[in-house]
Amino acid sequence: MAQSAAPQLLRPVPQAAPADGRRVLLTTGSSDAHTWNLVHLQLFLEEHGHSVLNLGPCVPEELLVDTARLTMPDLVVFSSVNGHGHLDGLRAVRALRAEADTRGIPMVAGGLLGISPEGAEQRRAELLEAGFDGVHPDGTGPEVLLERLAELIPLAALDPAGPARTERVAA
Amino acid sequence: MTRSIPAPRRPGPPDLGAYVRAAAEAGELVVQPRMGMARPEEMAAGVTAVARLPERTVATVTLDSYTRVGDHAAATAAVRAGRPLNGFPLVAHGPRVGARVAGAAGPATPVQVRHGSADPIAIFRTMTAAGLYTSEGGPVSYCLPYGRTPLAESVAAWRDGTRLLAEESRAAGTGAHLESFGGCLLGQLCPPSLLVAVSVLECLFFVQNGITSVSLSYAQQTHAGQDAEALTALRRLADELLPPDVDRHLVLYTYMGVFPRTAPGARLLLARSAELAVRGGAERLIVKTETEAHRIPTVEENLTALRNAAEQARRTRLEPAGPPVDGGEVLAEARALVTAVLSLSDNVGTALLRAFRRGLLDVPYCLHPDNRGAARGVIAEDGRLRWADLGAMPLLSAGRRTTPVTSDRLSLMLRRVAEQHDAAARQAAPEGRHEPGAQPEPGARPEPAAGAGNGTGSEQRPAPxxxxxxxxxxxxxxxxxxxxxxxxxxxxxxxxxxxxxxxxxxxxxxxxxxxxxxxxxxxxxxxxxxxxxxxxxxxxxxxxxxxxxxxxxxxxxxxxxxxxxxxxxxxxxxxxxxxxxxxxxxxxxxxxxxxxxxxxxxxxxxxxxxxxxxxxxxxxxxxxxxxxxxxxxxxxxxSNDLDGPQRDRAAFAAGSATVRYINGDSAGEMPLKDIPPGASVGILGMGLTFYDILVELTQGRGGRFAPDGPDGLRYLPSGREPRIFPASRSGVPLLARGVNQKPPLHRYRARLFTPERMGAVRARGGVDFHAAVLPWLMAEVNLVLLATRIRTAAGDAVIGEAAVGAAAAADFTERATAALADADTPLLEPLSRLAAEYGVDPTVLADFDTLARPFRGKRFCTAAEFRTALTDWLRADLADARLGNADGPLKAACDVLRDVRQTIRSVVDFGGLTPESQRRFLTEFNPLAALISTGPPAVRSEQFLALLDAGILEPVGPQAVFRSDGTAGRFTVESLQVDSSRVGLDALVDARVPGTDxxxxxxxxxxxxxxxxxxxxxxxxxxxxxxxxxxxxxxxxxxxxxxxxxxxxxxxxxxxxxxxxxxxxxxxxxxxxxxxxxxxxxxxxxxxxxxxxxxxxxxxxxxxxxxx
Known part of the structure; x- marks a missing residue:
């Protein structure tokens, strides 16, 4: 199945984000066709001054990694509601961590990650182990992303010779 | 396309279309769950449980997400590792297991495979190998909302998949059924007109690719009244646009958006959808369960939902039916969308692609790269879904632009139905009835009236x-x-x-x-x-x-x-x-x-x-x-829709790799370049468009006409011409126009067929053209025919100042006019008798048929014999034409038809004729008049003869019949009046100009x-x-x-x-x-x-x- 190379934008990303605005890459599982969660998160993050690149539904790992390499976002948000988020999420985060360029980009997951509530804790542990920086259980409000974004400093603010990974600022 | 594994021995499940029809006739709503489990035993148990319900059910096998996106390896790996999947991995399990699972439904319950794939070919192949021919989806509805497969690929895959399903079902001696999922799209916030339009368009797409039984879907939205309008619109458009022999029914989906969190709220919403199905005339309902908001439901929860829905449907049926629902604005908008899309191409798949490319169809909030993404739907204050932004869609009904859609507003709209039903169920008395969509929101106020200061009153200049x-x-x-x-x-x-x-x-x-x-x-x-x-x-x-x-x-x-x-x-x-x-x-x-x-x-x-x-x-x-x-x-x-035979021919050519069918309203728009040199091309119709095509296939390909042929011209071929077989009812081309001898300002003054006389005919009302008008027209034509013979018989002789011929002709005209002036119906015999006195040929033209249908009733033993007769006839017509439209008796007489056109109009226009007479006028007189009076310049007839002589043009004969020969894979044409005239054709061009309708x-x-x-x-x-x-x-x-x-x-x-x-x-x-x-x-x-x-x-x- 051919993949579209061009990521879809719900609306044009602002040329420059506000001073404390961050650049977010919004993605979902390669088998997840749901988009309302993505549309809502995009609108929400944009309303709070962040710029969002929304990859739309069914994002293959290569598209995620390629786009991440190209745009170097401050945060990758993986949102999935079809029950495969656990399986897809593992593949996605491993792919991102496998590439030197994108290894350091923070990535968080949220939504309905399994097909039933059973085993949620184990799934969470597995996902964190595989490289997610945060895994939010179903029902967590999007505000949690604002907190996480506020903790980050943009890549551009770092010493170019420094590590690629965005550092957390001590609270 | 390779053929799949032979169908299994056991007979498959019954046909969904016939099953639903039977239920509808019995007054029962068919109910169906969504259900998909990874393990075959579990899936089979679910199918059996659904089939065993006493309700009229359809069993469902829903496939998992990996199979949906074509990642069968991941599905197989998950099955092997015992990992849970969100559906049944049909392809990974293979046709044998699939047949066993579907067989669990028993012989009486249909099984539908539900999948959501933009490329259904592998799924359909496994299905048909398992003896299953009922599925759903569509090139748009399973592409745009659910993935990133380019729409063009989805259309191509669905075309091939649909054809595969149709062909395999025919080979198995049964029928396939496809349901369009177009009425669901993203599940919520899509105004109903677009849902209806996509549903109809996808079913047209299925039918164009060989499916003969379809269902049109619609998902319950936010307002019961609007939803009922949508179902009416869906039915109306389906009946208007689907061929009558295609089996169809409507399928309603219980609300697909965010579902009520409480069990009573969910039950209420399900009951509303069953009511809507009955009142809106949907024959099948796909239900949701009480636990929808929380997790994938169990089989038992599904069975409960099916029972509840069927019971509610029965209760609703016993209640008095409301007035019939009008399609309203939904119908008008949906019709505008469908017609705009269908006008883009005869091929529905191509039309859909173009429509999305141009934004004529635009699914609100859809993130797919091939969706324009400019349209926005919102829930208006009255609860109806409306357009907040139309993007480029060809609609006019959008209200004022509302406040921008923020994440909060989006979230409220997405949750609105769920919260309403949770609240309504909490407050409801046991028998309480609600019109959820009609409830105004608390604190809702009407839109403020437009500002009073916006008028144009202060401007001094008048508005343009x-x-x-x-x-x-x-x-x-x-x-x-x-x-x-x-x-x-x-x-x-x-x-x-x-x-x-x-x-x-x-x-x-x-x-x-x-x-x-x-x-x-x-x-x-x-x-x-x-x-x-x-x-x-x-x-x-x-x-x-x-x-x-x-x-x-x-x-x-x-x-x-x-x-x-x-x-x-x-x-x-x-x-x-x-x-x-x-x-x-x-x-x-x-x-x-x-x-x-x-x-x-x-x-x-x-x-x-x-x-x-x-x-x-x-x-x-x-x-x-x-x-x-x-x-x-x-x-x-x-440009008109193709009629039945035209559609059949187009379909025949579409199903063939070699045969072409070209239909267009003017030669300039026909892809004539596609006709290869040497191919046999049939041309249906021998009017002006035929001449355009002829010249394009000869001169247009480098051939030349040299001025030394036996009939004026000789054709020097380029070698790139096809062989051309023109045919029509009369078998002859248009009569050539007489060489023009009349000055531009010349106006003919009729003597018998006068505006005054025809005015009087019209004033009597209820005119029969053939009885009251045509005889006077024929009298006028013969008057000119005979007068011209008389005038030209005398040559250039002059006596005194006066030309002998002109004087005699004037004398004849005076006497003939006087002889017929008081007749009720003019006879031609007195004209003939009078003309004989002037020593000219007194033969009259009794009717136009003689001129325009010279071979009526004649038989020819060979094509060559016919062509000889045609050549003679053309030469004679050409000779008449060269005599001119003033001095040639016949062409001068034919010119009368052009000269008195306005008088004919004065009788026939705006309902001058009786209905039966107008029908005859349009079907009999009108084509004859065209043959006689609208012909091309004489040079075209010379070219016709030269091409005949060169062997490039091979006219077929009168009463030609075109057929699609499935065995030989070609079109054929033959004349019923010419023995052994049948020829095979590689291409067929329809050269008839579409009439106004x-x-x-x-x-x-x-x-x-x-x-x-x-x-x-x-x-x-x-x-x-x-x-x-x-x-x-x-x-x-x-x-x-x-x-x-x-x-x-x-x-x-x-x-x-x-x-x-x-x-x-x-x-x-x-x-x-x-x-x-x-x-x-x-x-x-x-x-x-x-x-x-x-x-x-x-x-x-x-x-x-x-x-x-």
Missing amino acids: LRVALIGVGPRGLSVLERLAARCLEQPLARPVEIHAIDPYQAGAGRIWRQSQSPHFLMNTPAREVTMFSGPGDDGPARPGAGPTLAEWWAAADPENADPDGYAPRVVYGRYLSHVFDRIVAALPVGLTVQRVPARVLSADRIPDEDGGTRAHRLRLDRGDVLTVDRVVLATGHP LRTDRNPLIRGLLADGTIRTFVNSWEGHAYDTGGLASTDSPFHPIRADGAVERSMHVIGILSEHTRWFTQVGSGRPGSWGSFTRDADAIAGALLDGAMLEPTPLAAKAGTR
């Missing part, structure tokens, strides 16, 4: 009169010319803005555009053609005064011009553009002309800013809207106007009889359309081919020099009516008409 000319070919141009000419003569009291709308070059329009073969000729001599309503003078060409085509041609291209001959159509196109430019260059103060290179997709009315007159809003295909006060419809030659017109604007009752077809009714002509019903001058309710639409005018049948012979593309004919008079009448009220003085219309 805005006029849309829709179609700027010769007819539109003629109106513009008269408008401008009138404004030059008399000052305007208020500004007038003309919007000249045509996607092609303004002035020329589509038919006369400059991008066409230089070999196509006009069939009116250049000297008889003008677009200026008055002769040129010393001043520059301007409205009301300018050169004829011949004058302009001679000046513009002196080296190549042949002002005494027939101009190529491209030359006329250039002239028309020149006239347009001259008009625009010489506009009087106050008149402006705006060129609008676009198509109008739809039109509706809105109250104007001042709340008074209702303006027309025109939605253009380039995306914007034009608001005007007046509309002139001058859209010209129609609004009911099959593909122009979305015309369809929309017809559907909303702004225009209607002209139905000739008289004494209990009626004949629907298909032409646009209008008043007499100034030609206002008549609305469906019988009222006159005074803000619109119609001119030209759209009103054919209401009027006769409207396909005239030019004015004549000299005193105005109806071409110019009609245009002037419309111009006068448009300017009424914009002039300082009342327009002296009557004083002007016809006095040039």
